[in-house]
Amino acid sequence: MAAINNLKPTESELEILQILWEKGNCTVRDVHEILEKNKDAGYTTTLKLMQIMLEKGLVARDASSKTHIYRALVNQEKTQQHLVDKMIDNVFNGSAARMVMQALGNHTASKEEIDSIKKYLDGLSNQ
């Protein structure tokens, strides 16, 4: 499976990756119980998704005991970067600034967040 594809997980795959990125090692049941909070799907659906992700190389698993243990194989930051770049291109005509302003405009960001972004930008422009 080509490495480039691994940076573009589907929506369902992303939900699972988020969990794996945060938790580290998980069984299918671990993942499924977290997923269930926000959506309803059967256990075997989650299982199947994770099996497909294994085929795609998005995750790896330890199958030495009966209950397999999964972990993310793709890098969180790289994946995020790729998706954000794609959105800038695809939705904002290549303008990162426009996306940022759109993101920060609508009460999505708290004062604290905005302050930390300012600090971050100061660091950037001093380079």
Next chain:
Amino acid sequence: MAAINNLKPTESELEILQILWEKGNCTVRDVHEILEKNKDAGYTTTLKLMQIMLEKGLVARDASSKTHIYRALVNQEKTQQHLVDKMIDNVFNGSAARMVMQALGNHTASKEEIDSIKKYLDGLSNQ
């Protein structure tokens, strides 16, 4: 077609919407010639996509002459906002700040862009 769905166009639909947002009124051929620069697909593919977008209510058209003239029906900013919010949620665990930093980190933004964002942030925090 429910209004909520109109905010989540597919990737191909977004490519077309971008063109319509920028150009205003377009024929299928107008759109197709611009699309062709970046991807190759047949003319009838573009036509079909735009017909489907019509059904979904993403675009409207003037069919009074033989060559129909299309325009976007969905609002650019609302659509962008929806997609960006979704990405913040889906990819960055709800943190707008994390997404912004990721977006601005990797040479995606020029100095000018960063400056204009700073000004924008100053405006925000003075409210």
Next chain:
DNA sequence: ATTTGATTACGAAACAATTCGTAGATAAAG
């Protein structure tokens, strides 16, 4: 009038993503 070229309409194939039912394996409990 006829031909030529561009257009729309439409069906269907190809592909991908999601969902779930069922069967078989394994381990734990009785």
Next chain:
DNA sequence: CTTTATCTACGAATTGTTTCGTAATCAAAT
């Protein structure tokens, strides 16, 4: 040992997206 619960494997149905071929329509050019 048998039952019960949990797990994996797998096939298949469903749904959505993208692609394109073909036919019908229309207008302009010859």
